[in-house]
Amino acid sequence: MERADEVDEAIEDLVVSTGLQIADLLVRLEHVNRPRTELIKDWDTVRSLAADVPALTELAGWLLDQIALRDAHAQQLRAVLEPDITDYLHGQQADTPGLEGTAVALDAPRAEHLAQARQAVRAYTAAAHAGREQEAQRLLDFFPIPARVLATSGPARTWRQHSATARDAVTALAAQRTAITAEDSTDYVAAPELLHARAAYLTAREGQLRRLHDALGCLAFPTPAPLDLPETLAPVATAQTQRRVIEAFGTPERAAQALDGQIHYQLKQPLPARRRAGTAAETGLADLRPRRTAAPRGRGRAPRGGADPRPPAAGPWHAPPPPKAPTAHDEAHAQALAAASTTLRVHR
Numbered sequence: 001m002e003r004a005d006e007v008d009e010a011i012e013d014l015v016v017s018t019g020l021q022i023a024d025l026l027v028r029l030e031h032v033n034r035p036r037t038e039l040i041k042d043w044d045t046v047r048s049l050a051a052d053v054p055a056l057t058e059l060a061g062w063l064l065d066q067i068a069l070r071d072a073h074a075q076q077l078r079a080v081l082e083p084d085i086t087d088y089l090h091g092q093q094a095d096t097p098g099l100e101g102t103a104v105a106l107d108a109p110r111a112e113h114l115a116q117a118r119q120a121v122r123a124y125t126a127a128a129h130a131g132r133e134q135e136a137q138r139l140l141d142f143f144p145i146p147a148r149v150l151a152t153s154g155p156a157r158t159w160r161q162h163s164a165t166a167r168d169a170v171t172a173l174a175a176q177r178t179a180i181t182a183e184d185s186t187d188y189v190a191a192p193e194l195l196h197a198r199a200a201y202l203t204a205r206e207g208q209l210r211r212l213h214d215a216l217g218c219l220a221f222p223t224p225a226p227l228d229l230p231e232t233l234a235p236v237a238t239a240q241t242q243r244r245v246i247e248a249f250g251t252p253e254r255a256a257q258a259l260d261g262q263i264h265y266q267l268k269q270p271l272p273a274r275r276r277a278g279t280a281a282e283t284g285l286a287d288l289r290p291r292r293t294a295a296p297r298g299r300g301r302a303p304r305g306g307a308d309p310r311p312p313a314a315g316p317w318h319a320p321p322p323p324k325a326p327t328a329h330d331e332a333h334a335q336a337l338a339a340a341s342t343t344l345r346v347h348r
Contacts, residue, residue, distance in 0.1 A: 033191045036070040040129050068125040070193040072200035076145045079204035081117035083110045086169040091269045104269045109261030146207030155217025215248035
């Protein structure tokens with residue numbers, strides 16, 4: 001009996017101690033602009049308590065997100081892995097219902113990519129702040145940030161001219177950079193860690209957008225082969241398209257998923273007039289295929305007796321060049337695109 005009483009007292013003390021720890025933690029969480037060191041201590045406490053109180057697992061994940069927002073390397077990793085959802089964010093701001101009368105949710109492929117990016121950022125943050133620096137560094141090495149360049153490539157400029165989403169992404173990024181560097185901003189004093197990490201994110205994201213737009217520009221508007229390019233270098237030149245797609249999206253499969261999801265979302269979301277022409281160019285990626293292959297019957301032309309039900313597309317998808325004998329560059333380009341799995345055959 002005495003031993004049973006001792007056990008009961010120990011359990012009671014443990015419950016009381018745990019309750020006090022959680023209550024104290026919840027009070028601290030109400031404070032804004034807390035330094036990263038305090039959040040790390042709280043995360044470590046919650047992580048140890050979550051083994052006995054599973055309900056705290058979600059709180060531990062939230063604390064990891066808050067730590068990551070104050071970690072420059074975590075934000076750079078996030079900038080590289082997150083898909084471009086500019087069109088979805090604009091749709092949310094406009095607060096207009098979709099074609100079915102309800103708000104259009106983010107498409108499943110890009111939502112999955114966002115979740116994967118969040119998991120990777122959490123994995124890095126947990127490793128970096130739990131004494132597993134080598135594991136954290138390996139994650140950064142797997143997904144290096146883009147090199148900073150001062151000039152935008154020709155394919156990227158061309159894609160931005162034809163894509164409303166690309167232009168909006170660049171504009172939004174510039175606005176965010178202006179906001180954090182404004183003279184009247186109080187973030188310099190109130191949250192310097194947040195400010196530094198945010199600046200790191202915007203710089204890396206700018207490079208990632210250049211990657212994305214450069215790859216999409218190469219796919220949609222391939223550069224004609226120079227007249228004096230040796231035939232033996234044609235496969236080398238066209239293989240760079242594959243490399244750019246992989247650098248931008250990770251794999252050809254992920255590129256196909258992201259593009260398919262974006263097209264699916266935009267076909268459901270009604271768009272303002274200023275974005276329709278550019279968005280039509282984006283949905284033209286659904287018809288993108290190697291240039292020298294014949295289009296399947298029924299695609300690329302209006303059906304008899306009526307208008308084409310698809311959105312009008314601007315750009316080369318519906319304006320093929322005059323027929324001519326294919327060169328080695330053309331054949332190599334077609335092989336490079338075909339080798340990119342189904343990336344270039346994104347169907348609606």
